[in-house]
Amino acid sequence: MAASGGKDTVVVPRNFRVLEELEKARSGYGDGTISLGLERNDDMTMSHWQAMILGPPGTTYDNRMYSLRIHAGENYPREAPAVRFLTKINLEGVDSQGKVNTSNFINWNYNCSIYMLLDQIRKSMRNPRNKKSSQPPDGATY
Amino acid sequence: MAGGLPRRIIKETQRLMAEPVPGIKAVPDEGNARYFHVIVEGPAESPFEGGTFKLELFLPEEYPMSAPKVRFMTKIYHPNIDKLGRICLDILKDKWSPALQIRTVLLSIQALLSAPNPDDPLENDVAEQWKVNEAQAIATAKQWTKMYATRG
Numbered sequence: 224m225a226a227s228g229g230k231d232t233v234v235v236p237r238n239f240r241v242l243e244e245l246e247k248a249r250s251g252y253g254d255g256t257i258s259l260g261l262e263r264n265d266d267m268t269m270s271h272w273q274a275m276i277l278g279p280p281g282t283t284y285d286n287r288m289y290s291l292r293i294h295a296g297e298n299y300p301r302e303a304p305a306v307r308f309l310t311k312i313n314l315e316g317v318d319s320q321g322k323v324n325t326s327n328f329i330n331w332n333y334n335c336s337i338y339m340l341l342d343q344i345r346k347s348m349r350n351p352r353n354k355k356s357s358q359p360p361d362g363a364t365y
Numbered sequence: 366m367a368g369g370l371p372r373r374i375i376k377e378t379q380r381l382m383a384e385p386v387p388g389i390k391a392v393p394d395e396g397n398a399r400y401f402h403v404i405v406e407g408p409a410e411s412p413f414e415g416g417t418f419k420l421e422l423f424l425p426e427e428y429p430m431s432a433p434k435v436r437f438m439t440k441i442y443h444p445n446i447d448k449l450g451r452i453c454l455d456i457l458k459d460k461w462s463p464a465l466q467i468r469t470v471l472l473s474i475q476a477l478l479s480a481p482n483p484d485d486p487l488e489n490d491v492a493e494q495w496k497v498n499e500a501q502a503i504a505t506a507k508q509w510t511k512m513y514a515t516r517g
Contacts, residue, residue: 231369231370231371232369233399233425233426234397234399235423235425236397236400236421236423238421238436239421239423239434239436242434242436242449242451245449264448264449265440265448265449266449267440267448267449267450269449
C-alpha cells in the first residue's frame, strides 16, 4: 500500500508496464543502435525478448552486432530482467557464458526499463577499462 | 485502503461491486486499487459463448482524463483483439471521454464480443479471415474458445 502516507502512489502493473516498453520499442529508440522486441509476437506473457546492440564507434566493439536474449519474469520490473549475450563478448559484467550481471551496469529499481539496462551496457563498452579489451572473433556465439 | 485514491475511483469500485454488470466480474487487486482482475463470460449466441475470458484493467494516473488500459489475458480469436490481448475499441482511444466509466468500458468489450467488427481491425489476418470466410472464422473462434477459455 501507499507508503507515502495519504498520497495516491500509482503503480503501473507489470503487464501494462511491459506493454508500454513494447510500444516504445516498436516506435524505435533514438539512433537505432539498440533495438528490442518480443521473441514471439503471440507471447501473451510478454516474458521473452530479444535485442540487438550495435557496438559503439571508436571502441573494440565498433561495427559489431550483439544479439541478446532477455527474460522479464512475473516479478519484473520489481526484479531486474535476466539478460544474456548470444554473441560472444569480452566485457566487464558479462560472464564466460554471456550472462549479464545487472548490478555491474545499473542500480536496478522499479523505474528502470529493459532499454535503460541495455543502454547502460552499451555505454560501458565506451568505458576506458573496456573499450580496448581483446574480443572473440566477430559473430562468434556462445 | 490506499489513502489518496481519488473519490471517483472509490465510488466506481463500490458501485461495480454492489451492482456488477451481468456476465462480468471485476475485482480490484489487493495490493493495487487501480488494477482490476476481470472475468468476462462469452455472450450467448456469439462464437465465444461458454468461454470465460480473463482480462486486466488499469486506471492510469491521468484517469478519468485518459482511458483505462484493458487487455485480454486469455487467448481469443477476434478481429479487434490482437495476439497480445490488446483491444481495438474507439472508446479506449480517441473516443474516450471522462463521462465514461469502468462499467461502460466493460459493457463495450462485452458488446464487441457479440459483434466483431472486421472493418476496424487490429489483428489483420484474423480480420481478413473474418471478411473472406466468416463461417470459417466463427468456427475457429469457437474452437479457440473451447481450447483456451474453457476451464477444465
